[in-house]
Amino acid sequence: MVASSLAERANDVTLSLGDTSGGFHTRLAELCTASVRSVLQSLTVDDEFDPTPAAAVGAARAQAGQPLAAAIGIDRVGFRRLWDLIVTEGQFTTETGRDALSSLTVQLHGIEDLYTRAMVSGYREEQTRKLLSEPAHRAVLLDELLGGLVHDRWAVRTTANQLRLPVTGPYIVVAAETLDVGFVGLAEVESKLRSLDVYSAWQELPDLQIGIVHVPSDLLLRRVLALISRLAAGQVRVGVSDRFDDLRHCAHALHVAKITMQGRSQPSAPVAVFDGSLLATAAVNEPDVMVRSVRPVIDRFSDLSDDERDTLFRTFQVWQQTEASVRETAELLACHPNTVRQRLRRIERRTERSLSRPRDIAELCLVFEVYHRLM
Structure with a gap:
């Protein structure tokens, strides 16, 4: 009779047991109420315990990110409180009542064991499903970020959390060419960056490997570039954007990284890094027009x-x-200063511009910046 009465008031009983949902969303609290009702009904009739509500609770907890150990602990406390409630409501004072209480206690322990198994099973099944679907979900999120489709500040925060990226920058975008189908230019780069305490998210396309990398300090940036240079090993071209603070700027950073990758890299520097200067920015913002x-x-x-031509x-x-x-130019190029002057005069004659006029110098600087980055 006690269990039957409590089953009819399952919602109130759930509230009296405390926070069985572990502080998570309303849907999980509703599932916990259904589980309490299932437990009490099993005590009322001789039917077998229905594990479906318990499995649903486990799946909801996995979706909400609640740790499994915490979920088991919450349920253990809930069952103890349920037993106390049964004792209080039943007022088992007679000999017959005490026998009934003993029987209910045995039943409750058995049901608790079945409940826990079902809840853990539901939890683990949901975790497996999440793990299997995570790569595809991450790919969609990265597509949205790199495509410039995330505009709202809160959407950016949510996306960053799901990609396991810090919400605030600075970041860089890395673009590495893929030489062949199935060939990854920067093998295992995400895990290797994580060993440096660097968070990143990567996407592999048929012809390109793209990563968003969090670089909060100059030291970490140097370590990231050193690692990427070792992984590239002179076999693939890699372009790196300048640093930016807002993930909403990923699309532009990708554009810059791809153009930098396609530019004329130096043999001694397999990784080409965009410096973010006004001259470089002017060169890459409208590449077709500039070329x-x-x-x-x-x-x-x-x-x-x-x-x-390359020497000039x-x-x-x-x-x-x-x-x-x-x-200094002569020292760096290992030639005589007069040779440098002669080469510069040849450039002046061919371009019909003078290196003594600031406007002409500015134009030539832009011309050669575009040439090295885009042509």
Whole structure:
């Protein structure tokens, strides 16, 4: 009679037992109520215990991310409180009553064991399902981020959490070419980065391997680039974007990383890193327009051999990097300063621009930036 009465008030009984849902969502609390009703009904009639509600509770807890040990502990406390409630409600004072209580206690222990097995089974089945579906789900999330489809701040936070990325930057985007179907340019890069305490999320496409990497310090950035350089081993081209703070900028960062990867990399630097300078940004923002604009200038060197043209362009690049120091440029290129001056004059004549005029210097810097990054 006591169990039957309590079963009719399953919702109130669940509330009186405390937080059997473990503080998780309303749906889980409803399932816990159904489980309590199932337990009490098994005490009332001789039918076998129905494990379905318990399995549903386990699956809901796995979905909510509740640890299994905590779930088992919560249920153990719940069953103890249920036993106390039965004793209080039943007022078992007579000899017959005490015999009934003893019988109910044995039944309850048996049902608790069956309940726990069903709940754990449901929990583990849901965990397995989540693990099997996670790669596909991560791929969808990465597609949305890299495609610029995530705009809302809270959606960004949710996506970052599901990808196991920190919510705040800075980040970089890495693009590595895939040489052949089934060939991964940067093998096991995500796990190797994790060993450096670096969080990242990666996607493998037929012709490209893309990663979003969290780099909160200059030291970690250097370690990440060193690792990627070792994995690339000079066999694949890799482009890296400049650092950015908001995951909503992933689409632009991917665009930059891909263009940087496709640029003219130095043999000594297998990983090409976009520096984020105004000049570089101007070169890559509208690549088609920029290539069309500078091609007439570059074509003025078309009659030269590849080696001779590359020597002139390399001389200008080093001269620019040394802040127009002929002496330093000569030292870096292992040639005489007069040789540097002669090469620069040849560039002036062919481009019809003067390195003594700031506007012409700015144009030539942009021309060669576009050439090295896009052509």
